[in-house]
Amino acid sequence: QSALTQPASMSGSPGQSITVSCTGTSSDVGGYNYVSWYQQHPGKAPNLLIYDVTNRPSGVSNRFSGSKSGNTASLTISGLQAEDEADYYCTSYSSRSGSNSVVFGGGTKLTVL
């Protein structure tokens, strides 16, 4: 069982917007602005989409945006495209049990209809 909770699957039609949630606790998502999001296509390594909750690395489309409210972080993908069909993972720094660590969400499989 993953430390952060994401919906297992989501779907949307081209052009639509979808929001993937990532729920943790005050020891991780809620306590720090150290949430990041990754996109992973089948057979490929993960690719950084969002870091520090809202920041986008250069080269990542502005259709991807991040936010956080309380213990839940969110990734919004606007103007869905076929190439967005992939798995999406959130991560956060965690201070649970007093240790510095990284926790992952279980991943969300996005299908573009």
Add this chain to the structure above:
Amino acid sequence: QVQLVQSGAEVKKPGASVRVSCKASGYTFTAYFIHWVRQAPGQGLEWMGFINPNTGSTKSPQRFQGWVTMTKDTSISTAYMELNRLSSDDTAVYYCARGYATWYFDVWGRGTLVTVSS
């Protein structure tokens, strides 16, 4: 450009050990942590820990302590992850990734498939 190049696929028997390498290029190796993440077939990502290439200090979650060893060779800008007492549950793709101070990973290796089978 910044790259992490990992060693090739491995097939190991239960109880054996495996060492995966991760060679960095295009940046100062000692300036960024190297993290290790694994992904079992059809499963999600699991963080295994990190090594500070500058000091050699490491950190891993409790479940991997005493079981995973992370080392580095600064002279060749390479980090290593060794996993002992392999079982079939350790069959996975193992990734190395460059880590920033705010705990995100901006560059990933392509992954190394480790298969544990008798």
